[in-house]
Amino acid sequence: MKKIAVFGKPGSGKSTLSKSLALATGIELYQLDSILYQKDGTQVDRQTYDKAHTEIVTSDSWIIDGFGPMDSFNERLGTADTLIYIDLPYITSYWLVTKRLLKGL
Template identity: 30%
Template sequence: MDRVLVIGPCGAGKSTLSTELGERLALPVHHIDQLNWRPGWVEGGKEELQAKLDEIIAGDRWLIDGNYGGTMTARLARADTVVYLDYPVRLCLWRLLRRIRTYRGRTRPDMTEGCPERFDLAFFFYVMNWNRGPRRRTEAKLDGHESKVIRLKDPAALRIWLSALPAKPLVHD
């Protein structure tokens, strides 16, 4: 695993997993939220985000955390592994609420400084409707890439998969 995508519903734990995988595999981790958002929750432009991602995916080794469907085609083409946290929406909503409670008013480690965690009703509804829209679009983008997708349906499956990976960073020349 040299070029890894971690995808799934918001609140599934993509950023937490990405940090751990990055350490285990000695891969540089790139959180798309950090690439996209500016302080004060100002969204960067699509072209700016794509340019940043193009530079990253041109490299030999990376891990990118996040869905951002408009950028997924290019990332999928270069990825050798896609870890898909295909978790139930109810679990993601619970984790999202827990994340808001934990970080409320503070910036998460995987987010741009100056973007404090907050409750956003529209974002909550987006997650509630994951199976009706975003999931379908994500699944469509994965067509043709099934051989590189590791689909994990719950945290227990993730723990089992992680237990088979090396616990220490691999040495790369």
Template identity: 30%
Template sequence: MERVVVIGNSGGGKSTLARRLAARLALPCHEIDAILWGPGWVPTPVEAYEAEHDRLIAGDRWIIEGLGRRESVPRRLRRATDIVLIDLPLWRHFQLAAERQIAWAMGKLPHPPGGLGDMPPTESLFRTIDEVDREWMPVIRDETSRCATAGATVHRIQSLDALNAF
């Protein structure tokens, strides 16, 4: 594993898994939310995001986790040697995201997404989870399959047990 993409819907454990893999594999870990969002969950300018995204994927060894801008996903997947697709049922993403929101509200979230201090509005988060499930995940699954055919190693995780075992 040299260039690893950890991707999937919100609340699925991408960040936690990426940090653990990075420690085990001695790879630098980059969180897409950190380049996508500014304070107050304001999106960074497209040009700044694209420049930083392309700089990160040009590296030789890395773990990059998160979704980011939709148009950047295929480039990231195609550059990866390994793809970890966290593909849990939609209800599980809602459950885990709700648990994260509660922990965040209680000040017990050790690693907020993107290092942001402000919790995202729950309604917006849930709307995004639904949209990603309907509109993004079919495309991500297809692109992941193409990358597997081209030689990338793909790990598709579809349950919490599989996630914990990985």
């Protein structure tokens, strides 16, 4: 278990699980939102994202949290040795996202 892809609906606990896995295994965690978006919230250009994503998936070990563009998602699925899909009911995901938004207010 050296290349782990974690994905699921928004609010399903991907980041929480990924952080715990990274801590337990010592494998570096990459959260796709931090690769797809700059600190000010603007999206990076596709070429920049593709380069960063390729560097990550061709490295020896990684945990990648998130979905991203479909072609990079498919590349990740083909490269990962472990896939973790968090499949919560929509109502649960909705509640967790709402709770997260309310906490930020």
